[in-house]
Amino acid sequence: DIQMTQSPSSLSASVGDRVTITCRASQTITRYLNWYQQKPGKAPNLLIYAASSLHSGVPSRFTASGSGTDFTLTISSLQTEDSATYFCQQTYSAPLTFGGGTKVEIK
Amino acid sequence: QVQLQESGPGLVKPSETLSLTCVVSGYSMTSGYYWSWIRQSPGKGLEWIGSISYSGNTYYNPSLKSPVTISVDTSKNHFSLKLTSVTAADTAVYFCARHGPTFNDAFEIWGQGTVVTVSS
Numbered sequence: 546d547i548q549m550t551q552s553p554s555s556l557s558a559s560v561g562d563r564v565t566i567t568c569r570a571s572q573t574i575t576r577y578l579n580w581y582q583q584k585p586g587k588a589p590n591l592l593i594y595a596a597s598s599l600h601s602g603v604p605s606r607f608t609a610s611g612s613g614t615d616f617t618l619t620i621s622s623l624q625t626e627d628s629a630t631y632f633c634q635q636t637y638s639a640p641l642t643f644g645g646g647t648k649v650e651i652k
Numbered sequence: 653q654v655q656l657q658e659s660g661p662g663l664v665k666p667s668e669t670l671s672l673t674c675v676v677s678g679y680s681m682t683s684g685y686y687w688s689w690i691r692q693s694p695g696k697g698l699e700w701i702g703s704i705s706y707s708g709n710t711y712y713n714p715s716l717k718s719p720v721t722i723s724v725d726t727s728k729n730h731f732s733l734k735l736t737s738v739t740a741a742d743t744a745v746y747f748c749a750r751h752g753p754t755f756n757d758a759f760e761i762w763g764q765g766t767v768v769t770v771s772s
Contacts, residue, residue, distance in 0.1 A: 641713075
């Protein structure tokens with residue numbers, strides 16, 4: 546199985562800050578990497594697919610990059626509504642696997 | 653717009669079978685895409701259980717301890733999950749989701765999730 550490791554596991558930042566989350570795969574997944582945002586009691590929502598493509602309706606302050614084994618998700622200017630847990634997921638090969646999540650809190 | 657809605661019992665006894673259904677509205681399942689089950693528990697995070705294609709091909713996570721079956725009923729436009737011989741470790745929030753059009757695409761639409769507790 547491909548292991549997905551996210552860091553940090555949690556962070557606290559102020560409104561307007563630039564926030565970066567990292568996801569590392571245990572083997573190459575080319576660009577089959579997706580990012581999701583999940584708020585408490587809700588299902589995950591797709592933010593980014595194929596490593597860097599913004600899903601429809603997602604604000605442009607969310608950007609992502611990477612290929613192979615190392616990927617990043619960046620929020621350019623953190624907003625209060627971005628308080629959530631963020632997960633990466635590889636869809637390169639079965640079993641499809643998720644990272645452990647990064648909880649983003651607003652100071 | 654496409655919507656998914658999970659349903660099923662919220663409480664299942666150990667060693668019994670967990671059965672859930674995901675009703676798809678706004679899209680005909682026979683038109684394409686993959687239909688999946690994912691679960692989330694505090695101890696194991698998000699875990700992909702398996703997927704079924706519009707044509708009925710299935711893909712399962714071999715890490716699951718409980719035997720899994722995913723099936724589709726195109727006449728009712730829904731797909732189902734069965735986990736047999738469940739244990740407390742199968743307690744989780746269960747989500748259904750759509751991904752595609754290929755297996756390697758992201759999970760773009762999710763159901764709201766349903767809580768399942770395994771307990772006597």
